[in-house]
Amino acid sequence: MRSYNRHSFGVAVFLLFCIQLLTISSAQANPRYAAIVIDVESGDVLHSANADATRYPASLTKVMTLYMLFEALENGSMHLSQPMTVSSHAASMPASKLWLTAGSTISVEDAIKALVVRSANDVAVVVAEALGGSESGFARMMTQRAHELGMPDTVFRNASGLPDNGQITTARDMATLSIRVMQDFPQYYHYFSTQSFTYRGTTHTSHNRLLRNYAGADGLKTGFIRASGFNVATSAMRNDRRIVSVVMGGFTAASRDTHMADLLDRGFARLSMLQRGDWIAQADVLGDSMELPESPPASDLQLAAAPEAAGQPVGDERRLSFQSEMGVEMGSADDPIRALIAQAETPQSSGGNWAVQVGAFNDPDQARHLATRAADQLANLMRDLRVSVAESEGERRVFRARLIDLQENDAHSACNSLRAQGMDCMVVAHY
Template sequence: MRSYNRHYLGVAIFFFLFLQLLTIGSAQANPRYAAIVIDVESGDVLHQANADATRYPASLTKMMTLYMLFEALENGTIRLNQPLPVSAHAASMPASKLWLAAGSTITAEEAIKALVVRSANDVAVVVAEALGNTESGFARMMTQRANELGMTSTVFRNASGLPDNAQVTTARDMATLSIRVMQDFPQYYHYFSTQSFSYRGTTHTSHNRLLRNYAGADGLKTGFIRASGFNVATSAIRNDRRIVSVVMGGFTAASRDTHMADLLDRGFARLSMLQRGDWIAQADVLGDSMDLPESPSPSAQQLAAAPEAVGPASSGERQFSFQSEMGVEMGSADDPIRALIAQADTPRITYQADMPRDTYQADIPRRGNWAVQVGAFNDPDQARHLATRAADQLSGFMRDLRVSVAESEGERRVFRARLVDLQESDAHSACNSLRAQGMDCMVVAHY
C-alpha cells in the first residue's frame, strides 16, 4: 500500500510540475503583445512585431472618439463651448470617470480634456450620444470612418474601449489613427499633450507618464483593460523628425513605458542612420532575402480565452484586476517585455569577428548554412557594431554566436552584418527574438 501511495504521489507531482511549465510557457508567449514604429514624414515602418494581429484597443478607442469630435468641431456641428447633456446611460459607466450626474452638462472642450487626461468613460458616452444619438449608433459611425481612414482591421462597439469581444483593432491601425489625428486636426492635437485639468474643483492628472519622462514625447493615449493588457500610442519629435509608435499588451504600465522608450530610441537612431546614408536597408540588401512568416494572429475569441493573469502569483504579487488604466503596476514577474529590456543590458562578450572572411571560413568549424542578417552598411565598423549588438541581445538563450561582416559583390561597397553558421530553425528563432526586441532582421542562406 505504501508503495502504491508513493507511486501515486510521484505521478501527481509530475503532472503538477508539467502544468506549471505549461502555465509559464503561455506567459512567456504573451498573446497580447504587438508593436509598430513609424516615421511620420516618410511613412516608413522602422519596426513592427505582430503589427497586423488582432488586439483589443482598450482606451486607445477614445482617440477615435476624439477624432469624431474634432471632425464635428471642424464642420460646425459642435462648438468648443457647447454644453453636452449627460444621460443616465452615460452616468452609469464604470470608472475611470468624472462621476457626471445624469441631467448635468459638460462642454465639448471639457470633454476633450477629460478623455485625454482622465480617460473618462462617462464622458466618452456623452460625446457618443451628442454625435450619434446612441452609443451603438456612434460606434457604427466610428467603424465606418475608421475604415475610410484605412483602418480596415478595426471594429468599434462602444466609444470608451470598455470590454467587448467584438471591439478589435491592430497596432498598425492604431498608428494610422494617431497619424491621422495629427495630420487632419493639427489645431486640436495639442490637447493630447495635456497633463492635468481641473473640473468643478477637482484637479485630474494624466497617467501617461511618457509625456513627462520621455524627451520629445508630445502626446496621444494610454489604455488598459484586462483582456488587452497595457497599451499606449506615443508621438515624439527629435531633430525635427516625428515618430509615432504603438505598443499593445504590456504586463505592467512600467514595462510598457520602458519598452516604448526603447523602441522610440531605436527608431530615432535608425532615422539618424538613414539621414546620414549609413543605413542601406533595414535588413535586406541586393535582394537575397528569405521571407519570415509573422506570428499567427489570434482571433478575438482566442484573446478572450487567453489567461488574464500570467503565471502563478508569488507572495505579495498582485494579478490583473479590472481597472481602466489607473496606472497601477500589476502583473506577473514573468513579464516578457521586461525580460527583453534586461537582455538588452547584458554585458558584451568577445566574438571571433575580426578575421578575414577566407580565414574565417577555413579555420572555424561550421555548424549550419544559415545566417541572420541585421543590416547592411557603407562602413564595416558600423556593420560589426550592429551585428555584435544583435549577438549580445541573443546571449540570454544562444551562446557562442559568430559575427560576420562580409563585403558584398557588386558596384556598391556594402558590408552585411550577420550572425552566421546557424541551423535554419535556430536562425528563425534568433530573428524572431530580435524582432521582438525592436531590431529588424532576415534569415538568409550562408555558404
C-alpha cells in the first residue's frame, strides 16, 4: 500500500468513515455480496460484511475437495502419482473441464493442478469418486468434515460447485476453510499459487488474476455461477503477516478483484495501526459493505459498459475485455481515501468532451435509473454531474446511460470510483 504520514492517513480514514455514513443509504446493496477479512496470526476479523449470510460457494467448493484429497495424501491412502479412473459421469460434467474421456486416468498431482488452475468440474468428480465411491457420498463426507473444521453453515451437494440450491456456505466458513487448508497442509498449499500447467500438450492458465496483479497474494481460488456471482478467496502476505479474505457476489471478475485488492490493502493498513496501538484503529477503515447496483434483467441488457459483457460464456470465469480497455490497476489506486485527498488538492474541472458510460439498454427509463444511481454514488467526489440517456444509431434501439461533460482525467477518476463500488463502466469520448 502506498505510504501516508500518520496524521494524513488518520484524517483520511476519518473522512472516509463520514462519507460512508452519508452514502450508505443512497445505494442499493447487492443481495449476493458478502466479504470478510481475517488476520491469520491473531484470528482477528478486520472487516466483515454479510459474513454469516447464506451464499452459494460456486467453485470455492473445490477448496474443500482439495482439502479432502490432501487428507488422503497425508494419511497414505492416496499418493501423488496414483492414477484415478474417469467415469462416464465425470466425463459428462459441463465446462470448465479438462475434457477427460471415460475410462482414461489422471494422476492425483495432475488432478490437484487441474482443480486449482482450470477449475475442472470433470476432475472434481474423478476425485470425489476416488475418495467417496460416488459424488453424492463424497459430498456428505465433505459436509461432515466441514462442520468438524468449524464451518457450521456449509452444506455440500457436489464436489465441483456446479449449481445446486442445497449447496450453501458463508463468507466466514470459506475463510475458515482457507485458513485450515494452509495450516493443516502447508506442504501442499503451494499448489494454490499455480498459475498454469500443461496436461497432454495443452497449457491451461489460471483464472485467478489476483495472483499476478496483487503483490503478496499467494493463493487460493476463484468461483462463478450465475446464482452466486463472482467469488474469490485470497491469501496475501505483507511484512510477515498473513491476511485471508473472501469476497462473494461480484458482478464481474474485474470489479470483484479490484474490491478484493482494496480490502487487502485496507486490512494490512488496519493491522499496522493495531500493531502500533493507534486510536484510529478502532474505526472501521474498511466500511460496512460494498454497495452495488442491481443487475438489470438479462433480456434488457445490451451492453454492460462494453459489448463483450452482454454475452454469458460457459465456465468458471467470464473474460471481459473492458478490464484491459480501462487499464485496471489493482489496489489503492481506486481507494476512496485517495480520491477524496485528490479532490481537496485539485480544483474540479467540468465542461469536457468525455463521458463515463455505465450501460446501454432497450428501456430508456432503465438507462436513466442506472445513470442517476452512478451520479449519486459519485456525489461526494464530484458535484453537478450531468446524466445523459442518448439513443444510439442503428436498426435496434439502444439507450446509452452516461455521465457527460467531463474532463478526461475526471472521467477516469469517476469510473475508477464506480468500479471500486462494484459498478461496471468505461470512459468514452462524448461530443
